Amino acid sequence: MSKAAGDAVHVPxxxxxxxxxLGARGGGMFLDCTFGGGGHTRAILDASPDSWVVAxxxxxxxxxxxxxxxxxxxxRLDLVHAPFSKVAExxxxxxxxxxxxxxxxxxxQLVEGRGFSFADTGPLDxxxxxxxxxxxxxFVNTSSEREIFLALAEGxxxxxARAIARTLVFHRPFSSPKQLADAVKASQLGKRSQSHVHPATVVFQALRMHINDELxxxxxxxxAAPSAVKQGGKLAIITFHSVEDRAVASRMREWESAGSYPANWRGIRAEKRIGRVVNKGAEKPSDEEVSRNPASRSARLRVFQFGESF
Ligand SMILES: C[S@@+](CC[C@H](N)C(=O)[O-])C[C@H]1O[C@@H](n2cnc3c(N)ncnc32)[C@H](O)[C@@H]1O
Known part of the structure; x- marks a missing residue:
């Protein structure tokens, strides 16, 4: 199939x-907080003619x-430029x-030369x-060694992390991702989890998470999520990093057990929970998907259904 205007290279x-x-085959109103290449948005819209998406x-x-x-x-599709922190708006x-x-x-984003790839020779953005x-x-050229260490450790x-922060401070200033990746590689301090993975992979991921305040x-x-989902509706979150997966899992457990009600909660206040975790443990991509799309290998899907009648 030839590529059409606006087609993304990202594989959902x-x-x-x-x-x-999400029960998308039954139609409904959906919010896709991470439009990206639009793969999930399109699939939701195509699953039912009675679906609407705010992406x-x-x-x-x-x-x-x-x-x-x-x-x-x-x-049926409304595109909005906003970060998660503006989800209510x-x-x-x-x-x-x-x-x-x-x-x-x-x-x-990885292939657009915006500094996300360690092969990029353009700006380190x-x-x-x-x-x-x-x-x-x-960040890397002006922050203290300690600030860089903390960002790397959190990521x-x-x-x-401490030795890599020291190396980066020693070799800076960096103007391109490639320069930074080469410095990490030469220091032999990067984490090499698999032989084909560049040793700067985790360093880049940590810097990206810090620059975008991803956590x-x-x-x-x-x-914001409990106020955005209807009674009986679902929240589905896919993470690619254990730090984020832990934050999602622990918040969902808290919702299931402790019941933290948003100010505008319209339901009857149950003693404890505001819904249930669907599937104990995270769902992983199938072996078939991982071999077709290796980028999916660390994906973890967690789903929560809101409503106190479960
Ligand atoms: C993994 S991609 C989503 C791919 C999409 N599901 C698809 O099928 O094509 C993640 C997207 O979420 C966006 N994103 C990440 N963090 C965000 C945030 N805090 N607020 C809004 N968008 C965010 C990124 O810009 C990126 O386009």
């Missing part, structure tokens, strides 16, 4: 699992690409049958929203 992960989890992304380029085909869905008072977040970055915040070059770099954003999404 766990597509069928998401459609099933948000903090990356204007993703929405620009999507806008080239969005009109084919008429008023993006929802505009609407409540949804299903809310999806497919965290991390898209393949399109790494911002998903290019209109706001500090670039990775600003899961492990026991070498902080996920926590804000988890704050």
């Amino acid at each position: 992960v766990m597509l069928n699992e998401v459609i099933e989890a 948000m992304d903090r990356d204007a380029r993703a929405l620009e690409r999507g806008s080239q085909w969005a009109s084919a869905y008429g008023d 993006a929802a505009g008072g609407r409540v949804f049958d299903g809310v999806l977040a497919d965290l991390g970055m898209s393949t399109d 790494m911002r998903m929203d290019e209109s706001a915040g500090m670039t990775a070059a600003d 899961g770099v492990g026991k070498n 902080g954003e996920v926590k804000k999404l988890l704050e």
